[in-house]
Amino acid sequence: MLTFGIEEECFLVERTTLQPAPIADLVRRGLPAMTAGGLVTSEFLASQIERFTPILTEMDSATTDLSRFRAEMGAAPRLRGVIAIGVGTPFDASALPIVTEKERYRNVENGIRGVLRDHQICATHIHMGVPSRDAGVRALNRLRIWLPTLMALSGNSPFWRGSSTGFDSWRAVIMRRWTTTGCPSHFNDAADYDRRIRRLVGVGATTDVATVAWYGRLSEVHPTLEVRVADAQLDVESRTLLAALTRGLVATALDEAGRDIPPLTVEPELLDAALWHAARDGIRGNLLNPATTELTPAREAITTMVRSIEGSLDDAGDQQRVAESLEHLWRKGTGAQQQERAFATKGRSGLSAFLETSFTS
Template sequence: MTTFGIEEEYFLVEPRTLRPASLADSVLTDLDPGRGAVTHEFLASQLERATAVFTDLAEAEADLHKFRADLASTAHAHGVLAVGAGTPFDAHPAPTLTDAPRYHRIGSGVRGVVRDHQICATHVHVGVPNREAGVRALNAVRVWLPTLLALTGNSPFWRGRSTGFDSWRAVIMRRWATTGCPPAFADANDYDRRIRRLVGVGGTVDTATVAWYARLSELHPTVEVRVADAQLDLAPTLLLAALTRALVVTALADAERGTRPLDVEPELLDAALWQASRDGLRGELLDPTTRTLEPARAVVATLLRQVDEALHQAGDGPRVTALLERLERAGTGARQQQRAFHHGGLSGLRGLLESSFTRGEISGG
């Protein structure tokens, strides 16, 4: 069974204003990471947890639920809320960086970009046999990144105002020197040569700061998909993990059969990412099989057909169906946040952020 792991980033926020609170040091000291690893992130108001390696979604759900419950309790003891969102509802004029040499070096390189770079994401790692296989998977997965973003947009607010976007985090990311869909690569040598050539250019201090939405891990034999916002609850994270694994498994099976990956022009993928960040599932998405705009749910259905065999092999088909039905009912995290704020103002949004953090059952929401 193909393995996967999940990285979740979280904000700590002040309950009254929902602005970031720079208490990661204190909260981190009291946290039990379980089988994963909890670390600082770029900002002093953020934490990141990398899970252990999983083979099934139920195991991942139980692990994530336990950790989120522990984090919520620990954060509450320190007078703050732990939230899953791509951007905080409001933000200070400039964030406090985590006091580490690497982060200060990055900050000095990107300068004024830091003021708005207050974002959290969800990453999924999928195991691959080697870097050659990883590049084959990247070349196939890249065209579906706009669809994955549309399914996981969860950052509709910035500095206390509605942006009109499902994922304002994706808009903020466009200020980074390297972001969006990676290019297609000839092989692993081509990938390694090109990613290393970026180091030192445009504030890129190392390969870890190459911010493509999909890349190879430098530490593990995995493909890392980084397109999604941090999530309100566990359901979209599990959906993302299942679909990402299925895309990688499908890509490697297609490569064995000699099937070439879909070829979509980079400028079209870039525009499709922007559209997905704005509209989520409400409008149209780029269908990479036709390179035309189609209703978002039709594109999701096309994606499911592409990965049906892989989902069936992993036993994920019924769960993915249920998770998509839940998404249809509840909407993306961005839609839920907007509804909560529209009906209940800051108090309503606060209630949603707090109550959803450990929610994991499909029936929830």
């Protein structure tokens, strides 16, 4: 069974205004460095905290771990009138965010220049253990076509600077301003991958390989494949659903590559357009179905993906969990849809209460 880890980022925001609060270092010092068994660190902005789970094998363990951390994290800033929230973009944002005092982050700031004003985003990254870098490339070549589908399931950033954007994932739109983003290319092997990713360093704002922001890439530190397409998520169930689906995609990709089953192919320009489409509409309308390379109803495209990995889901014991979580998703909507309902019902105060409650649910 493939191991996995979840890297989650969250915002600290003022409870009343929902604007980012640059007190992450203060809040982080109040938490154990290895809180709930995972590593808590600073992030690019002084209003963000990042946390890495331990290496995991079971989704039940992931649920327990994430719930414990979120309970600790949710309580930490409250006395300061600040709440922790899991969203891809904050409801409102300052004109110019405060960058965390680290040399690497200052180098990034110098590289992106005016992009900094809008680069106020949080994501969920799923790290999957792979046997080797070559195996990781083989898996990446196959799962890349499903990245728009995962984006549609995980959109959770419908607001920007106090207004509705009409997108489920405005974070994805902001990410298009980065030097590199979107679906990675097809690579021949690990040597090809390593050669090409290192050629990007120094181009634009790519200060190092860690700033190559493809939605799928290999880790330069750990033997993992990182899937980075999802917004930060409202609640724990949304994160474990993404982890289970990602593990199913990676396990299936490795199995099919080992048996020389030809992969589905989607032209790069179509994949790129499908990402934009998924960021806008989420699961509300049509999605690109890689099996047909046509737009189909979102539920049909997602069902196609799940059916393609059902053997791996069953092997990992994740099939029922995924089915139940998807039913919850169809009933409740994406995080973006839930945020929009909370704001439409009770305005900014209602959205604040909803986001605070969701973070620890």
